[in-house]
Amino acid sequence: MEVAEIVRLFWQNxxxxxxxxxxxxxFGLLSVWYSKKVNxxxxxxxxxxxxxxxxxxxxxxxxxxxxxxxxxxxxxxYGWYHWTxxxxxxxxxxxxxxxxxxxxxxxxxxxxxxxxxxxxxINFTDSNVPTIDALTTAIxxxxxxxxxxxxxxxWLYWIVGDVISxxxxxxxxxxxxxxxxxxxxxxxxxxYLVWRKQAxxx
Numbered sequence: 001m002e003v004a005e006i007v008r009l010f011w012q013n014x015x016x017x018x019x020x021x022x023x024x025x026x027f028g029l030l031s032v033w034y035s036k037k038v039n040x041x042x043x044x045x046x047x048x049x050x051x052x053x054x055x056x057x058x059x060x061x062x063x064x065x066x067x068x069x070x071x072x073x074x075x076x077x078y079g080w081y082h083w084t085x086x087x088x089x090x091x092x093x094x095x096x097x098x099x100x101x102x103x104x105x106x107x108x109x110x111x112x113x114x115x116x117x118x119x120x121x122i123n124f125t126d127s128n129v130p131t132i133d134a135l136t137t138a139i140x141x142x143x144x145x146x147x148x149x150x151x152x153x154x155w156l157y158w159i160v161g162d163v164i165s166x167x168x169x170x171x172x173x174x175x176x177x178x179x180x181x182x183x184x185x186x187x188x189x190x191x192y193l194v195w196r197k198q199a200x201x202x
Contacts, residue, residue, distance in 0.1 A: 020052055020055070020056065021052075021056060021174070021176055021177060022176065023048075023052060024048075024049050024052035024053050024056060024177075025049075025176060025177060025180045027045045027046070027048040027049040027052075028045075028046070028049035028053075028180055028184075029180060029183060029184075029187075030045040031043075031045040031046035031049055032158075032183075032184050032187045032188070032191070033187060035147060035191060036187055036190055036191035036194055036195075037194075038095060038150075038194075038195070038198065040080070040083055040084065042079075042147075043076045043077075043079055043080040043083070044080075046072065046076050047073060047076050047077075050069040050070075050072040050073050050076065051069075051073065053065070053066075053069045054066055054069045054070060054073075056174075056177075057069060060172050060173075060174060061125070061126060061127055061128065062127070062129075062133055062172065063121060063125045063127055063133070064117050064120075064121055064127070064130075064133040064134050064136075064137040065133060065136070065137060067117070067137065068136075068137040068140050068141055071141050071144065072140075072144055075141075075144045075145060075148050076144075076148075078148055079144075079147065079148030079149075082148055082149060082150075083148075083150070093150055094150065094199075095150050095151075095152060095195050095198045095199045096150060096151060096152070096199050097151065097152050097153065097199050098146065098151045098152070098153045102146075102151065102153075103153065106142045106145075106146060106153070106157070109138075109141075109142050109145075110138045110139055110142050110157075111138075112138075113134075113137070113138035113141055113142070114134050114135055114138040115134075117133075117134035117137055117138060118130055118131055118134035118135075121133060121134055129168065129171070129172070132164060132168050133168070135164060136161050136164050136165050136168065139157050139160055139161040139164075140157065140158070140161045142157055143155075143156075143157030143158045143161060152192065152195045152196050152199050154195075155188050155189075155191045155192035155195060156192065158184065158188040158191075159185060159188045159189060159192065162181045162182075162184045162185035162188055163185060165178070165181040165184075166178050166181045166182050166185065169181060
């Protein structure tokens with residue numbers, strides 16, 4: 001596809017973008033920005049975005065993504081509580097690196113979730129992108145868990161998932177959301193560098 005065609009398609013989809021999707025994108029971007037800043041507002045802004053995306057992804061037949069937004073909601077509530085209830089003697093829960101067990105558990109959970117979600121999507125839904133949908137969902141669920149417990153490595157999962165999601169949402173006609181994931185990717189790289197630096201100094 002030529003650049004001119006991509007630009008034309010992008011502009012066409014921007015014009016067709018609903019107000020609901022715009023609101024979801026804005027709050028999603030705010031959430032990732034606050035996450036980079038290690039700011040508690042990551043959770044309320046994220047909750048607004050995911051609730052809207054549950055609705056949007058259902059009609060886009062991205063069922064695994066709909067499921068992950070439900071998981072995001074639950075994990076956001078958990079993360080909100082976790083961040084506001086630090087360890088005894090500390091003002092706030094510190095950013096830290098994952099230990100070996102958490103790294104292995106994260107990778108195994110990603111694989112397990114991928115195969116489970118792919119099986120469900122192929123056999124019980126009319127999804128036309130079951131493999132990619134399952135893969136990004138598995139990656140993002142583990143990334144959300146690591147973010148909720150303030151682990152630097154959460155950003156690595158977001159980076160990989162964002163790289164896959166940009167073309168996925170473009171293909172599904174949600175070009176504005178595709179652009180959102182491109183911005184997410186940039187913020188995720190910056191977030192990784194900020195969190196890594198903070199963890200090294202804590």
